[in-house]
């Protein structure tokens with residue numbers, strides 16, 4: 001082996017040998033197979049010399065796994081877990097152990113991909129349809145999506161939906177002043193680019209229904225008060241305006257639902273359904289609406305359809321709404337959402353059932369009513385008269401003393417900017433001792449048992465309608481039944497714990513156990529996002545250290561961790577660009593150049609940031625057409641805001657002329673947004689902040705090992721060069737005077753999962769990270785090479801190299817033999833694999849990204865499967881079967897196929913079910929046959945299917 005490779009492979013002496021799949025020998029063999037001497041030689045062929053960085057990545061040496069955990073323990077210990085009474089959208093909750101261990105800590109759930117291939121995703125699709133059904137039932141509305149990023153962005157999405165759906169042509173939206181402050185702040189950020197005015201006030205006093213396109217009302221209000229909004233909603237409707245309610249799902253088990261009150265939409269957070277506060281996230285938000293609005297619902301939506309045998313099966317519905325198809329005309333830019341957390345919240349409802357949830361809500365209300373009665377007996381002035389779990393207490397001049405006494409007693413209360421009142425929210429973790437400790441803040445505390453309380457829910461708002469009547473919410477209440485239900489669902493799915501998921505653009509790499517372990521430590525899990533800063537020193541250290549590392553890795557000067565997904569990062573980055581232009585008196589710069597190859601979220605985000613999208617062509621190599629770009633940049637030079645490019649491009653190549661692209665755009669007064677989702681090809685090799693880009697989002701849930709969770713959570717931090725740093729997202733709680741407002745509810749978005757990425761970087765060190773990148777590029781080039789005579793790689797650079805992924809051109813197979821990209825994707829299931837990315841960025845192709853984590857053996861198994869499929873197509877050529885008779889057409893094959901009495905196919909059962917070289921013992925069986933997508937959209941049904949069919953399915 002050449003000298004430089006030997007040097008680079010030194011990293012394999014540490015944790016990197018666990019993270020990086022190929023061994024020394026495997027790497028050597030792959031290098032040989034593609035005809036280069038060393039990793040450096042390959043990198044020199046794949047990466048343009050103009051941007052190659054000669055200096056090694058300097059972020060310190062790798063730590064071992066025990067060292068990493070020991071170090072993270074010391075950091076976690078700097079967070080102080082107190083009893084949180086702050087409320088404001090985040091509550092203590094008891095995560096059922098059976099859910100924590102078997103969902104949150106179970107790779108079968110957390111390493112799954114987004115369920116775009118529904119045949120191998122039936123388990124998580126069922127879990128999500130449970131979530132949707134739960135949301136519909138609690139809110140009393142017809143249809144709910146499968147999660148949004150947080151309550152505040154859900155409110156903003158509802159506002160945008162209201163604007164589209166409203167009959168009113170007004171440009172103002174009314175916001176209840178009793179919405180959570182962070183909800184109001186995010187709505188302000190999101191309304192500004194559209195030019196909508198937010199009118200904030202008391203719905204009963206300040207709302208002029210004819211002056212707005214809609215309104216949001218919070219129920220119960222942020223201060224705890226429950227108001228009957230029936231009249232307000234009726235008045236809005238009379239004026240043609242849309243009524244949105246922000247609601248607490250636990251309170252809804254006792255309160256008349258928003259749907260019954262007349263609301264058109266309801267949003268909220270399901271955090272308190274068994275998902276730790278995590279210093280702000282991740283948690284699943286919800287958005288439910290009436291049937292009439294279903295086509296403009298943002299985010300993913302699970303629906304019911306049928307498979308090729310006519311059996312019921314789940315799938316993602318109405319995907320034509322999404323940005324992958326509609327681009328700048330999409331209903332929203334939401335891509336990654338909060339699947340894992342929605343699964344947890346749905347399972348919490350499955351485990352407790354309707355009676356259990358009502359019991360929890362009654363208990364929470366009971367302790368709150370006791371608290372209020374005790375405070376009354378002490379002569380304390382409580383503002384809240386009708387409440388569920390939250391009281392606002394007038395504390396006047398004594399406020400500071402009471403807050404200090406609470407802190408001394410280990411409790412955080414909510415403080416208001418006015419300084420003359422406090423808020424106290426109770427939850428399912430509240431004990432009588434805590435209530436007595438609160439009383440003690442105000443005087444001689446009575447005994448809990450001695451205080452007599454009466455219910456404080458308004459009589460006209462007590463819930464009478466049933467909810468969660470479906471059997472799924474009523475039959476798994478013992479731990480044994482629950483355990484087996486979750487196991488059954490997990491077994492239906494193909495996640496990274498079974499096989500390689502070769503998804504281009506999505507980087508499905510190892511999510512190491514050691515990286516995951518700290519996530520469920522209470523010192524990270526049980527902190528409220530608005531806890532006093534001195535209680536979150538561990539989090540501050542984590543964020544600062546990770547920021548420093550990411551700056552070193554990217555060449556940027558500052559980062560914000562607020563965005564909860566890549567698309568949110570794009571949005572935040574474009575807001576920074578807007579604000580920068582405004583600061584220079586150039587707020588009129590509104591054109592955003594986006595190449596045809598861009599991910600759909602790019603144009604969708606640009607549109608949300610009030611930019612006008614102008615497309616740029618790509619050449620036959622998949623590169624941005626620099627002349628077209630130059631022409632358009634010059635043409636729009638006076639109003640050019642930005643270019644959004646992905647690097648390496650979504651076509652899987654490092655473009656030679658990226659520096660030039662950046663220079664052209666800068667010369668024309670624009671900023672360069674570099675979509676950093678493909679950073680896995682760059683870490684330790686090139687530095688976007690140094691070759692001309694101004695801002696990027698990174699997807700920590702791709703490159704930096706946060707597991708995909710079946711479609712979320714994600715973290716999409718943005719890195720910026722110094723001139724954009726003042727325009728990173730602010731937050732009313734931590735940086736109220738920032739020029740740009742918040743894009744997420746919590747200051748550090750999904751803080752609790754940042755530790756995963758931090759652990760990864762600590763474990764790998766600079767050398768390990770660099771070797772990971774080199775190996776990822778090697779593996780992709782190895783696949784392109786092995787599949788060369790079978791599936792041509794669509795785009796390569798002038799040296800014949802790809803970056804970390806390759807697009808296999810399968811279009812000729814359709815044209816010549818009638819085999820579609822779908823057939824290949826479904827047939828791969830029979831071989832035990834998840835399909836590569838289908839039809840993105842080029843329709844009819846497959847994009848493969850092996851990542852560095854797959855061993856050479858697994859990569860070979862995948863290539864063998866691809867080649868065996870190509871041989872099946874050769875049998876069409878040779879006349880053994882037609883495309884419609886071939887196993888490709890009938891894939892995936894299922895156990896019902898195997899045991900069917902009749903077998904009238906031209907191939908054998910074994911050829912269908914156990915194609916070449918597949919493992920007999922460990923065969924993965926798709927639980928359903930190929931699913932009919934069009935049927936599902938024509939017969940849209942998005943909650944748990946009716947009982948009769950349900951029983952049939954589970955008894956099968």
Ligand SMILES: *Cc1c(COP(=O)(O)O)cnc(C)c1O
Nearest residue numbers: 335336505565566567599677714
């Ligand atoms: C994944 C991806 C995104 C969007 O990221 P989300 O976290 O899903 O919002 C944007 N651009 C590219 C190139 C991606 O691969």
